[in-house]
Amino acid sequence: xxxxxxxxxxxxxxxxxxxxxxxxxxxxxxxxxxxxxxxxxxxxxxxxxxxxxxxxxxxxxxxxxxxxxxxxxxxxxxxxxxxxxxxxxxxxxxxxxxxxxxxxxxxxxxxxxxxxxxxxxxxxxxxxxxxxxxxxxxxxxxxxxxxxxxxxxxxxxxxxxxxxxxxxxxxxxxxxxxxxxxxxxxxxxxxxxxxxxxxxxxxxxxxxxxxxxxxxxxxxxxxxxxxxxxxxxxxxxxxxxxxxxxxxxxxxxxxxxxxxxxxxxxxxxxxxxxxxxxxxxxxxxxxxxxxxxxxxxxxxxxxxxxxxxxxxxxxxx
Numbered sequence: 001x002x003x004x005x006x007x008x009x010x011x012x013x014x015x016x017x018x019x020x021x022x023x024x025x026x027x028x029x030x031x032x033x034x035x036x037x038x039x040x041x042x043x044x045x046x047x048x049x050x051x052x053x054x055x056x057x058x059x060x061x062x063x064x065x066x067x068x069x070x071x072x073x074x075x076x077x078x079x080x081x082x083x084x085x086x087x088x089x090x091x092x093x094x095x096x097x098x099x100x101x102x103x104x105x106x107x108x109x110x111x112x113x114x115x116x117x118x119x120x121x122x123x124x125x126x127x128x129x130x131x132x133x134x135x136x137x138x139x140x141x142x143x144x145x146x147x148x149x150x151x152x153x154x155x156x157x158x159x160x161x162x163x164x165x166x167x168x169x170x171x172x173x174x175x176x177x178x179x180x181x182x183x184x185x186x187x188x189x190x191x192x193x194x195x196x197x198x199x200x201x202x203x204x205x206x207x208x209x210x211x212x213x214x215x216x217x218x219x220x221x222x223x224x225x226x227x228x229x230x231x232x233x234x235x236x237x238x239x240x241x242x243x244x245x246x247x248x249x250x251x252x253x254x255x256x257x258x259x260x261x262x263x264x265x266x267x268x269x270x271x272x273x274x275x276x277x278x279x280x281x282x283x284x285x286x287x288x289x290x291x292x293x294x295x296x297x298x299x300x301x302x303x304x305x306x307x308x309x310x311x312x313x314x315x316x317x
Contacts, residue, residue: 008034022065022073145207150214155180164211184235195223243279248298255294
């Protein structure tokens with residue numbers, strides 16, 4: 001159904017753009033096959049009015065003209081639907097070049113390269129090298145997770161999805177029904193922020209923990225979508241970048257340098273151990289587990305319990 005409507009809209013747009021004189025409803029109906037198949041005049045009129053409104057919403061300027069006989073006709077004048085010339089200075093071209101270069105290792109590489117080619121065709125000066133001014137920079141956003149592309153499309157189309165998700169503290173994945181809001185790359189990892197229908201609250205999911213296929217489920221969102229800034233703050237908080245308290249840990253001497261860099265206080269205990277006070281936010285338990293036997297959580301108790309749960313899940317395989 002979606003493909004049929006898209007084809008019908010495209011044919012209507014081509015008719016309106018290709019004519020030099022206004023076309024009446026009758027002429028448009030005779031020119032477009034989907035309109036010929038309409039069962040009745042009322043059915044055609046409803047379909048045509050919806051299509052006309054959809055094209056206008058997409059940005060096509062459609063003029064309504066009445067001739068001497070009082071018959072109403074429609075056309076889309078080319079001068080009213082032509083984009084203004086694109087002019088970019090060297091810095092703007094370099095910024096677009098870097099943005100395209102970011103996606104060279106991802107599935108969006110073809111789209112990014114095609115965008116630059118279209119800018120060239122639209123008048124970007126040939127002597128402007130989008131990469132030249134920043135040739136030493138090699139930006140990369142690697143995307144290796146198979147879930148990235150279907151989730152990106154679901155975020156764009158506002159389609160609920162379902163997928164199997166394995167929490168770091170769980171031995172097996174479990175299904176999650178999510179209304180996807182946005183994808184964010186944070187510290188080299190991709191995260192999905194969205195509304196978890198099963199829990200009735202916003203959640204953040206790390207793409208590397210999604211197993212199996214991402215499948216679409218139903219249509220329409222049940223929860224409001226926050227703005228981009230709020231989504232980024234949510235991802236930052238769930239990724240452990242926002243800390244509102246402190247944790248006390250013991251760290252083996254000569255180990256855990258990333259933890260030492262974040263420490264607000266360090267005290268030598270002797271016997272090969274140090275005591276550190278570090279900022280405590282969501283996700284700290286997952287990070288501490290990575291240091292294995294070199295870290296022991298002293299307090300708070302809930303952090304210690306979370307770390308123990310994660311280690312048990314790892315031991316269970």
